[in-house]
Amino acid sequence: MLSDRSARLGEGVGDLSRNVRSRTRREILDAASGLFAVAGFKGTSLQDIAAEVGCSKATLLYHFDGKDAILVEMLAPAVGAFGVLDRQLAGLADDTVQLAAVKGYVDLVLSFRREVTVLHGDIPGLLRHPALADVQGMVDRLLDALASRSPDPSAQVTALMVLGAIPIVCMKPVAMNDDELRDVLVRSAAGALNARGA
Amino acid sequence: MLSDRSARLGEGVGDLSRNVRSRTRREILDAASGLFAVAGFKGTSLQDIAAEVGCSKATLLYHFDGKDAILVEMLAPAVGAFGVLDRQLAGLADDTVQLAAVKGYVDLVLSFRREVTVLHGDIPGLLRHPALADVQGMVDRLLDALASRSPDPSAQVTALMVLGAIPIVCMKPVAMNDDELRDVLVRSAAGALNARGA
DNA sequence: GTCTATAGAGGGATAGAC
DNA sequence: GTCTATCCCTCTATAGAC
Known part of the structure; x- marks a missing residue:
């Protein structure tokens, strides 16, 4: 549905x-x-x-x-698309999942800016909502993918940073078209993830 | 006061x-x-x-x-410390302000985790509060500092990413002490900022 | 300084006319 | 399908006893 x-x-x-x-x-x-x-x-x-x-x-x-019900139905398309990404990432190997996660997450956020803004604006309340219960699991798996499924705490912290870094661009308007924006987001996120070991 | x-x-x-x-x-x-x-x-x-x-x-x-009033007084120490950082950064030159901003911001967030979590949890409502009016200006100047005071849109987007990347570590518990955490945060944030031109 | 009791406003949701 | 009127609840804040 x-x-x-x-x-x-x-x-x-x-x-x-x-x-x-x-x-x-x-x-x-x-x-x-x-x-x-x-x-x-x-x-x-x-x-x-x-x-x-x-x-x-x-x-x-x-x-x-x-x-x-208004909230849930409003978020449904975004949640559905998140589910698609979730299943895609599940099929990837540990060494290719990170970049795919970054690109997929950036695309997702840019495609559902308003929904992301809503979710981001009331995190404590909304992610607890029963109808959004699966979202929490998907977020956890996305974090794992962003960390290349590594148990290293520093990898997990960096993954968390990327998770928080992307949605915030929805809040402030920026003088860039979506293609340029996508490029900057992916590049900078990759930069953060790579800087961990350097 | x-x-x-x-x-x-x-x-x-x-x-x-x-x-x-x-x-x-x-x-x-x-x-x-x-x-x-x-x-x-x-x-x-x-x-x-x-x-x-x-x-x-x-x-x-x-x-x-x-x-x-409870909210405002609860946030007062954090807002005060943010003001101190704001004034420190104002005195720095354009080529040294970025790294100082990253380090200062990371320290600020780690020092006031609970306050940051509160602010982060209800962004739309709280930053509009009259008593927190100056915070918005300080955030804008911090963003400017994180972008090395460059008018380049991609620098500003990356600054925005760093702004959103740090506070999220307050929400999920992480298996690291504060010194290690500070190090990872600063290094990854710098990685994101440097990746912009690469 | 702390309490009980209550005022007054605004919220979500329902009933029933049209 | 849309409306007005209303119910009931929770919330913030106040009044006044102790």
Whole structure:
């Protein structure tokens, strides 16, 4: 169902008027993600979202099973893509997994900037959420991959640094297009990882 | 008054029984910082803090002018130390400021782990707080220093990465003492910064 | 200085008309 | 499918007894 949903992201011009349901849902998700990104999940009320969309709180709760459901569905495509990366990395050997992890993680973050901003803004609360339980495991495996699956503490610390270094570029605007940005991120992350032994 | 307070941090055995006021205040600050760190500022209620301390909500509000005041006073020593670093870096030349910024920032984060965790856990909400208004400016100047005061976008992105890379080590426990940790952090951060041109 | 009790605001969620 | 009105809860903060 996750892949189902992400597949619908690039939906074309065809059946716009068929079901209004999807359209309103998407407006709600758009408004919510924007507000969550600047004020945090707990810092945003249903009233805030309703005001942004231009509807009532009751309408939000007709389309979603609660505030949490809005968050979960908003993050679903990003979580799905993270899962894909997780499975890709699982199939790689220890000596090739690190660079693939860096590139895959950078791509993931750049593809889901808003979602990453939301997650990054309320780490203590959100990663504890039941619906995001698998994310914690994926983060742990990503860290392991970034450390070339080495048990060396210094490798693990550096992996942690890379994990924290990438998402922060979502917060501040930067005068670069995405291709240049991807390049700088991958190069600098690799530089941090290599500097460990030097 | 900030330096006044930080100076009192290492207070000895002398006048413990003199004013109970300070003792209770510190218990409150301790409990609050621990809870803020794991559940976030908005995710922690006065009731939570009162339960941890073993007193009533009213007692908290007798000692502090409100929930915000607890946060601000809890962060005061860290903010003060950040200000010291800020002024030190201001006096350095462009070609020496980067390494000093890295070392100073790493030391700062390692010295105030809990405070950094609190700030890091609720970035959207907390940096907007009026009492923490100067922090935003200090962060901007630190970023500038980490970029060797270069206007190059790639230097600024890398500085941003370093800014995000250090605090995350506060969140996960790591099998290293602080001296080793400081060394890895500085070395890897320098590696990221140098990799930019390579 | 600490407590109980309570005010007052705002949150999420539901009921029922349209 | 959307609305208004309302319920119930939790939160911050205050009042006043001890």
